[in-house]
Amino acid sequence: MKAKPLEQGDLIEGLKSRDTKVIDSFVDQFSRPLFGVILNYTKNPSDAEEILQDTLLRVIRKIDTFRQQSDIWPWMKRIAVNNSIMWLRKHRRYTEIQLDDWMPRFREDGELAYPIFGWSGDPEEVYLNRELSSQLYEAIQSLPFQYRAPLVLRDIDGYPIRQIASLLGLKEATTKTRIHRARLFLREKLARYHSGRT
Amino acid sequence: MKFRNRHSDLFTCEECIHLLLDYADGTMAPEVRRKLDEHLSACPPCQHYLRSYTSCTEMARQLRDQEAQVPAELQDRLKSFLREQVNLPWPKTPRRRRAKWSRRS
Missing domain, CATH: 1.10.10.10 (Winged helix-like DNA-binding domain superfamily/Winged helix DNA-binding domain)
Structure with missing residues (x-):
């Protein structure tokens, strides 16, 4: 069953304390928009899923560095973008066309x-x-x-x-x-x- | 390659299209913009070109912040993965398992 969406403050505190219910809720709330961001950088499903997994983990691990006054979405999105770029740069394996x-x-x-x-x-x-x-x-x-x-x-x-x-x-x-x-x-x-x- | 129209000081189509990024993004110096506008006003093919060029950037903007479907199975695996991983020291996390998840629906 899907967890109820959380207020930003509760989400941050829950992720800081590694509360498993909050982590579930975090996945329910943010996996779709983050996946949307990532799929603009790669449409390869296994790449995108791996980047999503890594992004979610990074968000939790970096949550202590987030400034609480601001909206959390742009911060998370930046992590997803940086992660996509880093990951794809490392794993380029596409047949590429000539422009x-x-x-x-x-x-x-x-x-x-x-x-x-x-x-x-x-x-x-x-x-x-x-x-x-x-x-x-x-x-x-x-x-x-x-x-x-x-x-x-x-x-x-x-x-x-x-x-x-x-x-x-x-x-x-x-x-x-x-x-x-x-x-x-x-x-x-x-x-x-x-x-x-x- | 000749770059300038020898009959006038107007930009050629090639110069015009070369400069479209700054024109479309609004980062062009006013004097250059004026010259480019002069070319555009007399050149229907470049007007078409500019319209379709800016249309692409507008359509691309609509892809921003679009949500993607994440199958329930994938969400469940993500939850299990995160529960396992979040308390492990970083960066000494073991190499992640390659997920065998199916594609988004």
């Missing part, structure tokens, strides 16, 4: 070399948006790690460029270039998908 085939092409004079099929999400088109969103998720997951990590940190989790660069050990300019190339790739993927279905 060059998906970059825009230009003529010698710098103009676009082919007609652009433009599209943008229409809030009214719920079904199409759901489809595109699912395509977008798959496209993000097909990105090589060195592009996927900065893209997810920036566009999904909203981290500033400077923090992403520091987290990934990159220069800011490199970080921006990777995010930009990842976005160009995603745009092209969705444009081709969208043009294929219309």
